[in-house]
Amino acid sequence: MAIRINGTEVAAPDDVRVSLLDLLRERLHLTGTKVGCNQGACGACTVLVDGERVLSCLTLAVQAEGRSVTTIEGLGSADSPHPLQLAFIEHDGFQCGYCTPGQVCAAAAMLREIEAGVPSYVTADLTAPVLVTREEVRERMSGNLCRCGAHNGIVDAILEVAAGRAA
Amino acid sequence: MMPFTYSRAASIDQAIEMAAGGRSHLLGGGTNLVDLMRKGVERPSGLVDVTALPGTIEETGGGGLRIGAAARNSAVAAHPLVRARYPMLARAILAGASAQIRNMATVGGNLMQRTRCVYFQDVAGARCNKRAPGSGCDAAGGFNRYHAIIGASPQCIATHPSDMCVALAALDARIHVAGAGGARTIPMVDFHRLPGERPDLETLLEPGEMIVAVEIDASPFARSTYRKVRDRASYAFALVSVAAGLTMRAGRIEKIGIALGGIAAKPWRALRAEAALRGGPATAQAFEAALAVELADAAPLPGNAFKVGLAQRTLGAVCIELSGSDR
Structure with missing residues (x-):
């Protein structure tokens, strides 16, 4: 069984210990996905598997067999950027840019989670529709660290895109 | 290079067969196991992927829930019946890790995760009786802010890191296993x-056994919640956490369930505190006093003595939240 990566079928590596992150970067040269901590603490390696955000550093590539993986390269391009990428530029949602691919992938999935009504730890009423607030976005994006401290711009960018989608 | 195998189990019987012999580990979401393999803490000769096994969440005849071991943490927290009937369980899961990790992690894996004690994880630089029995414990005289205040032993002071398990303990869940x-x-x-003389043994699972499902009865609590106190507001392990459920009758506590996280090698079910509270009023003072009874045997360390008072105040705050009273 192959792994579908940004629409292209790729064979799983023979060595089953290879992480999805290393498959993407070292073998397929999709270097948009970043290596941060490589231990599940920073979110820089966030990609989408079947549309859900996961950490590619803690996912074995072989576990993605038969699944569809979307990386930042599949989400948007220089010619056709994702609305979140445009909003990150508009709101200075980065400084060095290293965490940005993971932030954008995480945010794309997060907005779908909110639209599906999935609550968070800060949601007051677990059974009511979820509102897109600054507090909700901060909690839901807490798995993506930005050492430059661009979190305020990141949250502004996400809130703008969320407002645009709701309109 | 050491030979290494990976296989994907299509049934529970097949998983048991594949993992027989004990040299392969079962692989759920991998959020803990893959990390520990990379650090050299876990050295299995192979992995049996059990994520394709049943992860269904279904209502039982008695109005409870049965959750397949392969259910993702995020799926449990998002399930309408969990949100409506077991708020403490939904909130506990949502308090744990990050959204990415909750999407990956399974319920069975959450139960089986290892401590986040930094000395346990430091293969090259630290002694640890849990990782290498008989080698010693560098945490006891080290940085023990995140360690146990009760139920520990001279061999090990590690805490269990799960949030979900704290709620499951307060709800008297049952773990269905097969072997x-x-x-x-x-x-x-x-x-x-509890660690005792054998901190390397963490659960009652026998070699070759695996978790199949978690079952909880219809919730006996009119209200329940989970509150987690940590060094940053999100995406951190608990210093102290409380899962609590409450049912009042004529101004008195009729039913109560309390469990604490972050203070012991297992989710700490506070039966003594519950007994002290049952039949009495739901006030923050009563809850704090009851927890003092519960923690009478606590033996805090220089780095975590604050947890005794923190646990009491957290339980007091939870009482106010559940009873709607601040007296």
Whole structure:
């Protein structure tokens, strides 16, 4: 069984210990996905598997067999950027840019989670529709660290895109 | 290079067969196991992927829930019946890790995760009786802010890191397990062991056994919640956490369930505190006093003595939240 990566079928590596992150970067040269901590603490390696955000550093590539993986390269391009990428530029949602691919992938999935009504730890009423607030976005994006401290711009960018989608 | 195998189990029987012999580990979401393999803490000769096994969440005849071991943490927290009937369980799961990790992690894996004690994880630089029995414990005289205040032993002071398990303990969940010798059920409150002389043994699972499902009865609590106190507001392990459920009758506590996280090697079910509170009023002072009874045997360390008072104040705050009273 192959792994579908940004629409292209790729064979799983023979060595089953290879992480999805290393498959993407070292073998397929999709270097948009970043290596941060490589231990599940920073979110820089966030990609989408079947549309859900996961950490590619803690996912074995072989576990993605038969699944569809979307990386930042599949989400948007220089010619056709994702609305979140445009909003990150508009709101200075980065400084060095290293965490940005993971932030954008995480945010794309997060907005779908909110639209599906999935609550968070800060949601007051677990059974009511979820509102897109600054507090909700901060909690839901807490798995993506930005050492430059661009979190305020990141949250502004996400809130703008969320407002645009709701309109 | 050491030979290494990976296989994907299509049934519970097949998983038990594949993992027989004990040299392969079962792989759920991998959020803990893959990390520990990379650090050299875990050295299995192979992995049996059990994420394709049943992860369904279904209502039982008695109005409870049965959750397949392969259910993702995020799926449990998002399930309408969990949100409506077991707020403490939904909130506990949502308090744990990050959204990415909750999407990956399974319920069975959450139960089986290892401590985040930094000395346990430091293969090259630290002694640890849990990782290498008999080698010593560098945490006892080290940085022990995140370590146990009760139920520890001279061999080990590690805490269990799960949030979900704290709620399951307060809800008296049952863990259904299966192995070559057949199936059995273990009460959640007994599932994890205290370290004693053998901190390397963490659960009542026998070699070759695996978790199949978690079952909870219809919630006896009119209100329940989970509150987690940590060094940053999100995406951190608990210093102290409280899962609590409450049912009042004529101004008195009729039913109560309390479990604490972050203070012991297992989710700490506070039966003594519950007994002290039952039949009395739901006030923050009563809750704090009851927890003092519960923690009478606590033996805090220089780095974590604050946890005794923090646990009391957290339980007091939870009482106010559940009873709607601040007196």
